Amino acid sequence: GKVLIGGWFNGVNGAPRNNVARLNADGSLDPSFQRGWGADGAVAALALQADGKVVVAFESTSAYNAQPHLLIARLNPDGSVDETFNCHLAGDANLRLTSVAVQRSGRIWIGGQFTNVNGVARRNLARLNADGSLDVSFDPQSVIPGTNHYVEELQLQPDDKLLVAGAWSSPPRYLIRLNADGTLDGGFANVTLSDSMANFILDISCNGDGAIAIAGHFSAVNGVPRRHVARLNPDGTVDTGFDPGAGPDYNYLRAVEIQPDGKVIIGGNFHQVNGMERQGLARLNANGSVDPGFDPANAAGVPPEYHASIYALTLQSDGRLVVGASAWWQQDTTNAVFRLDVTGGAV
Secondary structure: OOEEEEOOOOEEOOEEOOOEEEEOOOOOEOOOOOOOOOEOOOEEEEEEOOOOOEEEEEOOOEEEOOEEEOOEEEEOOOOOEOOOOOOOEEOOOOOEEEEEEEOOOOOEEEEEEOOEEOOEEOOOEEEEOOOOOEOOOOOHHHHOOOEEEEEEEEEEOOOOOEEEEEEEEOOOEEEEEEOOOOOEOOOOOOEOEOOOOOOEEEEEEEOOOOOEEEEEEOOEEOOEEOOOEEEEOOOOOEOOOOOOOOOEOOOOEEEEEEOOOOOEEEEEOOOEEOOEEOOOEEEEOOOOOEOOOOOHHHOOOOOOOOEEEEEEEEEOOOOOEEEEEEEEEOOEEEEEEEEEOOOOOEO
């Protein structure tokens, strides 16, 4: 029930913590984790292994506890650096790591903008062995047709298949699915967005029924009008039963979570969703309409001055929602992590 957080910060609840920390189940800081300096650069993603170790992806070349790490490091359960993990990435001026995902086998997927992994050519997507060495059995150039421009997000499904959001050309596609062995899932639809390479998917979520929610910057998915959020069927086709209408009044969404019942929670910097007032966070019903039963701005325990720009969402198994945000609480700007119940009330 503890919560790992990563981002761009230098303290948690008054204690020094640089960009990565662990919270206890009640939200208090876990002092047993990360006693050193921490990360000297922003953390883009975290992935928890079954053994309690944590894979950390940095937005740029960084160091952890003053030890150089080229975009990626692994931490032991106490937050110290795992020296047995060795992975070095290289690339051009756009070098970055955006997402990591750990398979049940212990192998690690990485995605971002890079051209080289441990001295071997790999463009933007690669799989590592458990020790950080390159899994040479997977080469995206031979698996995925077209030019890979970038990878923005990775999401493992319960069956260990991997959803990969990025941009490929010839043919254009923005979301693919790989089988657990790294082969391309030919039964998954060729997902395209509005006709511009400026469109992108920033977050993916899936539930036990195979339904998939995507969020980012787009106005159509496979030719079906969808403004920044859509729900897909298990085969990647657009779920036409979910229609958010005008959607959020901002030009993109940063975060999405799909519930077991098919409802979709969205986070970003918006003020309205389909004409209904919602401050950065909303839940959509299974048909895409705004759920009036979930409104943090009016829920018990949430200050009346509430406004938040949401960066991350994590749905707990009990239905409660952990939110990572740059938030305004009682007119005091602060980075914040908070948790909401099924109605949007703070818990």
